[in-house]
Amino acid sequence: MGFYKNLSIRQKQIVWAWAFLALPVVFYVVIRFYPTGNAVLISFQDWNLLGDRTWAGAENYLKLWHDPVFWKVFRNTFAYLIIGTPVSLVISFVIAYHLDKLRFMHGFLRMLYFLPFMTSAVAMAWVWRWFYQPVPIGLFNNFLAAVGIPQIEFLRSTTNALPAILAPAVWAGLGFQVIIFMAGLRAIPKSYYEAARIDGVPWWTVLFEITIPLLKPTIVFIVVFSSIGFLRIFDHVFNMTTNDPGGPLNSTKPLVLMIYQSAFTDFDMGYAAAQTVVLFLILLLVSLLQLRILRDR
Amino acid sequence: MTATDIRASSETLLTVEAPKKAANMGQVVRWLILFLGGIVMIMPIVYMLSTSLKWPHEVYNVNLWPKEPTIENYTFVLEDGRFYGWMINSTVIALITTASNLFFDSLVGYTLCKFRFPGRYIVFIAILSTLMIPTEMLVIPWYLMSQQFGWLDSYWGIMFPGLMTAFGTFLMKQFFETVPDDFIEAARIDGLNELQIWWTVAMPLVRPALAALAIFVFLGNWTAFIWPLIVTNSVEMYTLPVGLSSFGDEADVQWELIMTGAAISTIPTLVFFLVFQRFIIRGVVMAGLKG
Numbered sequence: 001m002g003f004y005k006n007l008s009i010r011q012k013q014i015v016w017a018w019a020f021l022a023l024p025v026v027f028y029v030v031i032r033f034y035p036t037g038n039a040v041l042i043s044f045q046d047w048n049l050l051g052d053r054t055w056a057g058a059e060n061y062l063k064l065w066h067d068p069v070f071w072k073v074f075r076n077t078f079a080y081l082i083i084g085t086p087v088s089l090v091i092s093f094v095i096a097y098h099l100d101k102l103r104f105m106h107g108f109l110r111m112l113y114f115l116p117f118m119t120s121a122v123a124m125a126w127v128w129r130w131f132y133q134p135v136p137i138g139l140f141n142n143f144l145a146a147v148g149i150p151q152i153e154f155l156r157s158t159t160n161a162l163p164a165i166l167a168p169a170v171w172a173g174l175g176f177q178v179i180i181f182m183a184g185l186r187a188i189p190k191s192y193y194e195a196a197r198i199d200g201v202p203w204w205t206v207l208f209e210i211t212i213p214l215l216k217p218t219i220v221f222i223v224v225f226s227s228i229g230f231l232r233i234f235d236h237v238f239n240m241t242t243n244d245p246g247g248p249l250n251s252t253k254p255l256v257l258m259i260y261q262s263a264f265t266d267f268d269m270g271y272a273a274a275q276t277v278v279l280f281l282i283l284l285l286v287s288l289l290q291l292r293i294l295r296d297r
Numbered sequence: 298m299t300a301t302d303i304r305a306s307s308e309t310l311l312t313v314e315a316p317k318k319a320a321n322m323g324q325v326v327r328w329l330i331l332f333l334g335g336i337v338m339i340m341p342i343v344y345m346l347s348t349s350l351k352w353p354h355e356v357y358n359v360n361l362w363p364k365e366p367t368i369e370n371y372t373f374v375l376e377d378g379r380f381y382g383w384m385i386n387s388t389v390i391a392l393i394t395t396a397s398n399l400f401f402d403s404l405v406g407y408t409l410c411k412f413r414f415p416g417r418y419i420v421f422i423a424i425l426s427t428l429m430i431p432t433e434m435l436v437i438p439w440y441l442m443s444q445q446f447g448w449l450d451s452y453w454g455i456m457f458p459g460l461m462t463a464f465g466t467f468l469m470k471q472f473f474e475t476v477p478d479d480f481i482e483a484a485r486i487d488g489l490n491e492l493q494i495w496w497t498v499a500m501p502l503v504r505p506a507l508a509a510l511a512i513f514v515f516l517g518n519w520t521a522f523i524w525p526l527i528v529t530n531s532v533e534m535y536t537l538p539v540g541l542s543s544f545g546d547e548a549d550v551q552w553e554l555i556m557t558g559a560a561i562s563t564i565p566t567l568v569f570f571l572v573f574q575r576f577i578i579r580g581v582v583m584a585g586l587k588g
Binding site for chain 1: 324327328330331332334335336338339341342344345348356357359401404405407408412413414415416417420423424427429430431433434435436437438439440441442457458460461490491492495516519520522523527537538539541542545546550552555556558559560562563566567569570571574575577578581582585586
């Protein structure tokens with residue numbers, strides 16, 4: 001250790017820092033960076049796991065461009081985003097806004113809303129799947145039958161299945177968003193509200209001129225966070241449609257499920273990798289776009 | 298004070314009282330609506346639990362409380378032992394991954410926060426950039442890697458991608474900013490080496506952040522689905538969500554059994570939440586806002 005003793009304090013720090021970072025740096029290179037590069041590389045190759053990896057150029061991307069299933073999947077993925085994000089944002093804001101004004105049994109109410117966040121998506125997907133079954137099995141249709149409303153085909157209809165699958169995903173995420181919104185609401189200085197009250201400003205003006213503008217950082221966070229979640233939806237879709245994943249007729253299939261099937265059902269690794277690159281680009285573009293739009297205003 | 302003055306002040310009190318009562322009514326209505334909304338929120342969980350206690354012939358009945366509650370479904374589902382195995386797998390994997398994240402994420406976060414060394418900025422940016430890469434992009438290369446090294450169908454194979462996370466690293470880095478440099482300097486003068494300073498001086502000061510990180514990592518791994526689904530082949534190696542998914546398919550229309558399986562995989566986290574509620578909500582806020 002004579003060598004170490006001769007080092008200056010600054011040099012010792014450098015040695016320590018790199019000693020601490022050595023293993024993590026290896027981890028990030030081998031488990032994050034190398035696979036990222038590898039995914040991009042495979043997307044330009046043709047490979048079925050067993051045979052040779054052959055160079056395919058942009059073939060996988062061209063195939064994707066001409067694949068009608070991909071465009072269907074593309075629309076579905078954005079449907080999850082475009083319905084899911086605003087709906088969950090508005091519901092969770094309304095709940096948080098009112099919950100914030102209550103003191104009586106506040107913790108208990110908060111618990112009721114937060115509890116679904118602690119469940120596993122797979123377990124709840126199966127619970128909701130049961131709710132959606134036709135009579136005499138499904139809960140929802142039994143309720144409808146009891147009040148004499150015609151049956152609704154939830155998971156078997158090409159138009160209803162997507163929102164039906166989205167519902168438990170929105171439901172499970174609400175609690176988290178409510179908690180984040182409430183923290184945001186707490187952070188707004190009380191003096192603004194007091195000034196508004198003294199001036200006799202009506203509540204909707206307070207809401208739109210004080211509360212919402214000051215909540216903007218919270219709103220940006222929730223929008224970006226939940227959008228990424230909806231674009232990557234998989235667990236709910238897979239488990240609610242196991243007999244025909246992404247069905248009926250691909251009407252609920254999101255991009256991640258298409259990736260899963262291309263890679264681990266069809267073993268078309270190059271094609272699946274090209275889809276993951278597309279997913280990456282979609283996530284990147286959507287996040288950047290949202291940050292841009294929401295920050296500017 | 299004359300009698301009229303008293304009358305007058307009591308009258309003003311009354312007029313002040315009236316809108317206050319209206320406000321109170323508003324609060325009551327608000328409370329009731331939020332309460333009903335909250336009940337609706339937990340209905341799926343309640344129905345899952347109630348159905349898991351019903352006999353098959355009663356499943357199609359929408360009543361909340363089973364007429365003849367039974368734990369028969371639980372004994373039946375647990376009988377063949379698969380659920381025990383899956384629960385052990387999930388617990389072991391979630392615990393090891395959590396411990397690894399607590400150790401490495403805080404070590405890296407601390408190093409990036411408190412040390413000045415060449416390459417610091419590059420390491421920082423490199424780890425930050427991995428946040429933008431979706432897991433789904435990595436599963437194919439991870440699968441190939443696992444296949445090559447024989448990691449398929451093993452605990453290590455399920456765990457290795459999540460042993461460290463950029464999210465946890467930045468969360469910890471944020472919190473180490475609150476640890477005064479003077480403390481670290483004082484410990485250095487006392488002759489502690491850097492590892493001791495990190496472990497005995499800095500770590501105890503960020504305990505709330507460690508708790509928040511632990512909750513997130515544990516819950517994330519307990520409910521993780523897509524990667525365990527890909528990397529496991531044999532029933533014995535399934536985690537709880539993967540096992541439940543295959544069990545659901547197998548049980549087909551026996552919904553009381555599926556609800557029992559779902560309940561078995563949900564009850565541990567629900568109990569955990571009910572016990573540590575305050576703590577968890579604070580942790581979620583901390584992680585959500587700082588991360």
